[in-house]
Amino acid sequence: MSIVVQKWNELAEVKAELAARDWFFATSGNLSIKVTNDPLTFLVTASGKDKRKQTDEDFLLVDAAGRPAEQTHVKPSAETLLHTKIYGQTNAGCVLHVHTVDNNIISDVYAQNGEAVFSGQEIIKAFGIWEENAEVRIPIIDNDADIPTLAAEFAKHVDGDTGAVLIHNHGITVWGRDAFEAKKHLEAWEFLFSWQVKRLLLQRAAVPLAD
Numbered sequence: 001m002s003i004v005v006q007k008w009n010e011l012a013e014v015k016a017e018l019a020a021r022d023w024f025f026a027t028s029g030n031l032s033i034k035v036t037n038d039p040l041t042f043l044v045t046a047s048g049k050d051k052r053k054q055t056d057e058d059f060l061l062v063d064a065a066g067r068p069a070e071q072t073h074v075k076p077s078a079e080t081l082l083h084t085k086i087y088g089q090t091n092a093g094c095v096l097h098v099h100t101v102d103n104n105i106i107s108d109v110y111a112q113n114g115e116a117v118f119s120g121q122e123i124i125k126a127f128g129i130w131e132e133n134a135e136v137r138i139p140i141i142d143n144d145a146d147i148p149t150l151a152a153e154f155a156k157h158v159d160g161d162t163g164a165v166l167i168h169n170h171g172i173t174v175w176g177r178d179a180f181e182a183k184k185h186l187e188a189w190e191f192l193f194s195w196q197v198k199r200l201l202l203q204r205a206a207v208p209l210a211d
């Protein structure tokens with residue numbers, strides 16, 4: 001099996017799992033997986049498609065600049081530039097972007113702080129952090145409609161092989177060394193967002209919480 005087919009299948013599997021979670025509302029979301037390092041190529045979702053559906057045109061191969069690396073009539077994701085920043089600046093192998101109600105609420109509630117901070121949660125260990133009372137932070141950036149401007153701001157927060165950024169009232173972009181890690185981190189972030197949204201609602205309802 002060629003490396004492209006192998007990576008295609010891997011990304012298709014992640015896509016199906018995220019679809020099963022109903023994380024692709026209204027054609028939102030984009031995913032990619034690195035195929036080769038030198039030259040850099042990666043498979044990225046085709047733009048504007050319903051990512052819950054599985055078709056032979058779900059992904060296309062693009063180069064380091066996000067341009068199609070082979071003849072195709074489908075267009076790369078409108079947000080491919082964000083993926084190129086990650087592959088260009090790190091050794092990440094997979095990038096996942098989803099819009100969920102919870103990630104949008106958290107991005108809005110903490111927008112003024114420029115980040116959301118979480119602690120006191122067992123699931124933080126999914127990020128490979130094992131200390132007691134560990135804290136995790138996710139930056140929140142403005143949702144600039146101009147993709148090069150958005151990508152430039154986004155790139156300032158891309159400094160490791162794993163990471164995540166919230167885009168205000170838009171969604172989350174998570175990356176990891178491989179698809180397994182990217183998905184694990186995405187699920188852990190979404191768990192934290194959902195947990196925090198529910199805590200905020202309970203606090204509002206004056207239900208006593210541990211802290």
Ligand SMILES: CSC[C@@H](O)[C@@H](O)C(=O)COP(=O)(O)O
Pocket residue numbers: 026027028029030045046047048049076077078079097
């Ligand atoms: C309808 S979602 C809005 C899109 O602009 C975008 O944010 C998105 O996530 C999907 O865009 P796509 O070009 O299909 O990758």
Ligand SMILES: [Zn+2]
Pocket residue numbers: 028029030079097099170171
């Ligand atoms: Zn998006």
